[in-house]
Amino acid sequence: KAGVTQTPRYLIKTRGQQVTLSCSPISGHRSVSWYQQTPGQGLQFLFEYFSETQRNKGNFPGRFSGRQFSNSRSEMNVSTLELGDSALYLCASSFRIQAENTGELFFGEGSRLTVL
Amino acid sequence: AQKVTQAQTEISVVEKEDVTLDCVYETRDTTYYLFWYKQPPSGELVFLIRRNSFDEQNEISGRYSWNFQKSTSSFNFTITASQVVDSAVYFCALSLWSSASKIIFGSGTRLSIRP
Numbered sequence: 217k218a219g220v221t222q223t224p225r226y227l228i229k230t231r232g233q234q235v236t237l238s239c240s241p242i243s244g245h246r247s248v249s250w251y252q253q254t255p256g257q258g259l260q261f262l263f264e265y266f267s268e269t270q271r272n273k274g275n276f277p278g279r280f281s282g283r284q285f286s287n288s289r290s291e292m293n294v295s296t297l298e299l300g301d302s303a304l305y306l307c308a309s310s311f312r313i314q315a316e317n318t319g320e321l322f323f324g325e326g327s328r329l330t331v332l
Numbered sequence: 333a334q335k336v337t338q339a340q341t342e343i344s345v346v347e348k349e350d351v352t353l354d355c356v357y358e359t360r361d362t363t364y365y366l367f368w369y370k371q372p373p374s375g376e377l378v379f380l381i382r383r384n385s386f387d388e389q390n391e392i393s394g395r396y397s398w399n400f401q402k403s404t405s406s407f408n409f410t411i412t413a414s415q416v417v418d419s420a421v422y423f424c425a426l427s428l429w430s431s432a433s434k435i436i437f438g439s440g441t442r443l444s445i446r447p
Contacts, residue, residue, distance in 0.1 A: 249433045259423065259437035272434045304375055310433060321433065323369075323377035 218242065220309050220324035228330045234295040237327045241288050241309030247271075248290040249321065250282060253304040262305075265290055294329075302331045334359045336426050336438035344444040345414055353409045353441045355424030361385075363429035366400065366407045371421045371440070380422075383407065384429075411443075419445045 221240040229235050241248050249272075250262040261274040265284035282292040288309075294301055305328075308321040335358040345351050357366065368380040381391065383400050391398045395415075399408045411418055424438040 247433055249435075251435075258439050259425075259435075261434045261436070264433045272431050274434070306375075306377060308377070308433075320379055320382060321377075321435065322379065325374055325376040328375070 220307055220322055222305075222307050222324035222327050224327055225325065226328045226330075228332060229297050230332050231297055231299060233297050234293060235297060235329060236291055236293045237305055237307075237329075239290045239292075239307030239309075239324060241290070241307075242311075242322055245309035245311050245322070246288050247310045248284055248288065249308045249310070250290070250292050251306040251308065252276075253306060253326070254300075254302070259306070262292065297331045299331050302329060304328050334361075334364075334426055334428065334436045336424050336436055338424055338438035338441050340441045341439070342442045342444070344446060346446050347416055348413050350410060350412050351414050351443065353411075353422050353424070353443065355407045355409065355438060357405050357407065357424070357426045359426060359428070361428050361430075365427045365429070365432055367423075367425040367427070367435065368398065368407075368409050369423045369425060369437075371423065373420075377423070380409075414443075414445045416445045416447055419443060 223238045247266045249264040253259045264272040268284045279295045284290045304326040306326045308323045310321050337356045364385045366383045370378045388400050395412045397410045421440045421442045423440045425435045427435045
């Protein structure tokens with residue numbers, strides 16, 4: 217069973233640019249969550265999508281957005297990049313039957329973004 | 333608000349020693365999940381265990397064991413007879429029943445096992 221796949225694994229951008237990260241969940245998983253990991257702030261929840269709808273959102277500015285497609289694949293976008301956006305962005309998928317509750321989260325290896 | 337505290341930033345032990353990673357959590361909710369994840373250098377978070385707030389039974393899985401005590405809001409993790417492959421960053425985490433995918437992580441404990 218293939219795991220959670222995130223692309224690209226590494227990328228370098230400059231301030232002001234935008235970036236799109238992709239996440240393919242485990243087959244059959246309908247819930248995808250995104251987390252940001254930085255040395256200073258640690259692991260922080262960005263948002264979760266289930267059945268193409270955002271279900272939960274963390275405390276991040278509107279520059280951070282996401283979406284989910286009908287095949288459960290998800291993308292997150294960061295616009296007007298700032299130096300502080302440099303981080304490891306982790307995607308996690310879970311098997312979720314209904315809107316409430318969720319199962320175990322399976323994480324991908326992350327996309328490491330460097331903003332210069 | 334929910335919070336997870338891992339007071340031990342780094343721990344270094346010699347192989348075969350036992351080591352305990354501490355975790356203290358805060359929440360006013362009565363229904364929640366507690367987790368432990370392992371993060372090796374590759375970056376992927378590896379799930380180790382999930383407990384719900386109604387189940388205070390301690391759990392053992394091979395060399396790993398977990399001690400959940402609601403009275404002290406602690407969920408400690410012990411590795412028995414540590415091995416070099418156990419070297420990683422370990423995260424304790426909490427999520428509420430109502431939004432279980434929104435996990436609040438502790439700051440992590442970097443564990444180094446010396447041969």
